[in-house]
Amino acid sequence: MKKVLRIVLVDDEAYCRKDLAELLQKTSQTEIVGEAGSAMDAVQVIQKETPDVVFLDLNLSDAHGFRVISEIENAPAVVAVTAFAQHAVEGFALDLADYILKPVEEKRLQLALQRARDHIFLRSLKKNPVIQIEINDLSTPLTISDIFWAKASENYVEVCSTAGKGLIRSTFNNFKNLLPVGFTLEISRGVIIARHQIKQWRRDSRGHVEIILRCDGVLKVSKRMQKEVLQQLELLH
Numbered sequence: 001m002k003k004v005l006r007i008v009l010v011d012d013e014a015y016c017r018k019d020l021a022e023l024l025q026k027t028s029q030t031e032i033v034g035e036a037g038s039a040m041d042a043v044q045v046i047q048k049e050t051p052d053v054v055f056l057d058l059n060l061s062d063a064h065g066f067r068v069i070s071e072i073e074n075a076p077a078v079v080a081v082t083a084f085a086q087h088a089v090e091g092f093a094l095d096l097a098d099y100i101l102k103p104v105e106e107k108r109l110q111l112a113l114q115r116a117r118d119h120i121f122l123r124s125l126k127k128n129p130v131i132q133i134e135i136n137d138l139s140t141p142l143t144i145s146d147i148f149w150a151k152a153s154e155n156y157v158e159v160c161s162t163a164g165k166g167l168i169r170s171t172f173n174n175f176k177n178l179l180p181v182g183f184t185l186e187i188s189r190g191v192i193i194a195r196h197q198i199k200q201w202r203r204d205s206r207g208h209v210e211i212i213l214r215c216d217g218v219l220k221v222s223k224r225m226q227k228e229v230l231q232q233l234e235l236l237h
Contacts, residue, residue: 005116007053008036008045008053010039010056011081012037012061019103027109034051038063039060039062039068040063042060043071050076052120053078053113054077055081056080057082058080058082078096078097079096079112082099097116098116118183118196119196142161146161146163148193149192149217150184151192157175160217188225193213209229
């Protein structure tokens, strides 16, 4: 069973907090532990309740929402809520779990919660090497968050990571079982990518879908799996 996410809502409009709370109440494994209508109150509530996730309006009456993040030591996962899409670029620079546009829709909220869980999980792995990869005949420890993509290669799995490309002696299925559910997305037979490494997608001159990773790598999605991949990532939203 998934861990219950303890959530704080921050918005200077009471009706916005109410609407978001009602959507969250339809979702299992969440608990609203506090609310705030200003940046000052938000800092106090977050410090007191130490939530897992904060849904943060970026346009508070007394300060910009990003100021709240900067004043919290060991800040929780933050999902920015805004009416302005241009805030997304600044938000990603601050390592947000996600950002969503107002008015918030239930389906988009579900995706934000999953991204918040992924964000929390990746933070927990930063100091914990969990697998060994062979790069240039040297054994190199990796955390799961270091992985960009992986593909089956006979009796091995080829892994591309922050440390470079290397091999793990494992069946592809056994390797996938090392990873948390929802961490990767299979884009063709025997090829998976880490969801948090996806930067954007595009179509080539033939209309085939390509995914651009944050490391600037480009991987093609098999024609058979294009529709499923785009649906899962909500990239058509």
